[in-house]
Amino acid sequence: MDRAALATSLLGIVGRDHLVEDPEVRAGYERDWTGRFGGAAAFVVRPADASEVAAVVRACAAAGAAIVPQGGNTGLVGGGVPRGGEVLLSLRRLDGVELVDAGSGGVVAGAGATLAEVRRAASAAGYAFGVDIGPRESCTVGGMVATNAGGVHVVRYGSMSSQLLGVEAVLADGSTVGRVPAPTKDNAGYRLAALLAGSEGTLGIVVRAHLRLVPADRERAAAIVGFADAARAMAAVESLRRGLPSLAAVEILFREALDLGASQAGGSVSLPAGCDVALLVECAGPHGVSAELEGAVEALGDAALGTAFAEGASVARLWRLREAVPEAIAREGVPHKMDVSLPLGRIPGFERDVRSLVAGLAPGARTILFGHAADGNLHVNVLGLPPGDETVDDAVLDLVARSGGSIAAEHGIGVAKVAALGRHAARTDLEAMRALKGALDPRGILNPGVVLPA
Numbered sequence: 001m002d003r004a005a006l007a008t009s010l011l012g013i014v015g016r017d018h019l020v021e022d023p024e025v026r027a028g029y030e031r032d033w034t035g036r037f038g039g040a041a042a043f044v045v046r047p048a049d050a051s052e053v054a055a056v057v058r059a060c061a062a063a064g065a066a067i068v069p070q071g072g073n074t075g076l077v078g079g080g081v082p083r084g085g086e087v088l089l090s091l092r093r094l095d096g097v098e099l100v101d102a103g104s105g106g107v108v109a110g111a112g113a114t115l116a117e118v119r120r121a122a123s124a125a126g127y128a129f130g131v132d133i134g135p136r137e138s139c140t141v142g143g144m145v146a147t148n149a150g151g152v153h154v155v156r157y158g159s160m161s162s163q164l165l166g167v168e169a170v171l172a173d174g175s176t177v178g179r180v181p182a183p184t185k186d187n188a189g190y191r192l193a194a195l196l197a198g199s200e201g202t203l204g205i206v207v208r209a210h211l212r213l214v215p216a217d218r219e220r221a222a223a224i225v226g227f228a229d230a231a232r233a234m235a236a237v238e239s240l241r242r243g244l245p246s247l248a249a250v251e252i253l254f255r256e257a258l259d260l261g262a263s264q265a266g267g268s269v270s271l272p273a274g275c276d277v278a279l280l281v282e283c284a285g286p287h288g289v290s291a292e293l294e295g296a297v298e299a300l301g302d303a304a305l306g307t308a309f310a311e312g313a314s315v316a317r318l319w320r321l322r323e324a325v326p327e328a329i330a331r332e333g334v335p336h337k338m339d340v341s342l343p344l345g346r347i348p349g350f351e352r353d354v355r356s357l358v359a360g361l362a363p364g365a366r367t368i369l370f371g372h373a374a375d376g377n378l379h380v381n382v383l384g385l386p387p388g389d390e391t392v393d394d395a396v397l398d399l400v401a402r403s404g405g406s407i408a409a410e411h412g413i414g415v416a417k418v419a420a421l422g423r424h425a426a427r428t429d430l431e432a433m434r435a436l437k438g439a440l441d442p443r444g445i446l447n448p449g450v451v452l453p454a
């Protein structure tokens with residue numbers, strides 16, 4: 001790479017203010033949320049719009065420089081930060097959100113618009129947005145498309161890919177693909193929006209997305225329900241999924257996660273002694289959801305050991321306990337995070353096995369479990385491991401694969417799970433992924449080393 005020539009090109013495209021030099025400002029782009037991943041970028045560049053993104057990509061392609069796209073930098077697998085020497089391309093300035101179809105409910109959002117901005121635009125138009133995740137003030141539409149973000153409402157609305165009517169993206173040669181705004185129904189050829197969802201910046205750079213909106217719920221009610229063990233809690237999840245039409249979310253918190261969340265949030269839930277696991281259940285709908293939720297919890301019978309109900313504004317207080325868990329863990333140290341999914345019925349056995357596996361490999365390490373129970377999605381957090389040592393991570397992911405689950409439920413592969421994907425994906429699947437990557441990015445300049453080995 002001719003560094004000086006590339007600097008001149010980038011300066012000509014974005015101007016001095018957006019080719020970031022200040023080391024303190026750069027640090028925010030070069031280190032990830034967990035503190036576990038990061039490196040020095042060759043340049044940190046912040047284009048203003050899609051045409052500047054395309055020009056930056058063309059300049060990098062001409063120089064043979066690798067690009068790491070970044071949105072809100074809340075990713076948890078190290079895919080959005082430099083490893084060393086790449087051009088860090090921040091999409092945050094592409095932050096417009098515009099209602100395009102009040103009749104059917106749709107917004108067009110720039111890649112850098114935050115989830116909170118999309119939610120506010122949806123709400124102003126009398127709608128809601130179907131995906132919600134904790135870091136909503138920071139994570140961006142581009143990052144959420146690129147990771148196919150899941151979150152707490154997947155049980156009702158699906159993940160980010162289910163909200164996509166269209167995506168516009170810049171490919172590795174600087175060309176632009178995708179139609180935005182998109183027709184509400186469109187099967188004209190391969191679905192590029194679906195291909196880009198979950199591609200983690202390795203196939204194209206998302207610049208805009210057309211997102212569908214969902215009806216706004218007038219009422220909301222939630223409960224934290226305690227159980228003696230995971231088997232009883234997961235049996236309850238199955239029965240809630242089957243019999244509760246207003247079900248909007250079911251989160252699981254094992255005791256240590258519940259206690260950490262409560263201490264971080266400065267609140268508490270009084271569950272009787274003997275509750276080793278709790279579910280946070282949320283119902284939403286036009287009317288009568290509190291009664292529906294209370295009836296469903298009552299129907300769980302003796303399995304439910306204690307319940308804290310909330311409706312209206314108090315629902316947010318219960319959610320705060322859950323959303324504080326990742327922050328509380330980060331406060332305790334740099335965690336190894338394994339985001340996995342399992343068939344619902346396998347979760348109790350997995351919980352036992354993963355605890356004894358970690359205890360055997362790293363006596364003294366702390367295993368903290370929580371996640372999106374309705375999707376069989378557990379976040380396995382282990383504190384007290386050396387940051388660069390993958391022994392526990394590998395063993396946990398191998399256990400997941402043996403248990404019939406997925407080694408990457410919603411955070412993606414990033415750099416953290418490249419080797420694990422290589423071990424666990426079918427050979428033919430990996431070949432198809434390599435063929436796609438080779439076709440769209442033959443020189444491998446888009447986020448090299450993420451998803452597939454560089």
Ligand SMILES: Cc1cc2nc3c(=O)[nH]c(=O)nc-3n(C[C@H](O)[C@H](O)[C@H](O)COP(=O)(O)OP(=O)(O)OC[C@H]3O[C@@H](n4cnc5c(N)ncnc54)[C@H](O)[C@@H]3O)c2cc1C
Nearest residue numbers: 071072073074075079080140142143144146150151201206
């Ligand atoms: C406290 C906390 C809670 C979280 N909870 C959830 C959760 O419930 N569910 C969930 O799914 N995730 C969750 N996450 C993970 C994270 O928020 C999501 O992965 C989110 O979608 C990342 O968005 P971002 O804008 O921050 O992307 P970044 O972190 O900036 O990037 C993530 C990936 O997307 C790529 N990328 C970013 N922007 C673009 C673009 N415009 N075009 C192409 N590629 C791009 C990056 O290269 C990287 O590979 C959580 C994270 C935190 C810190």
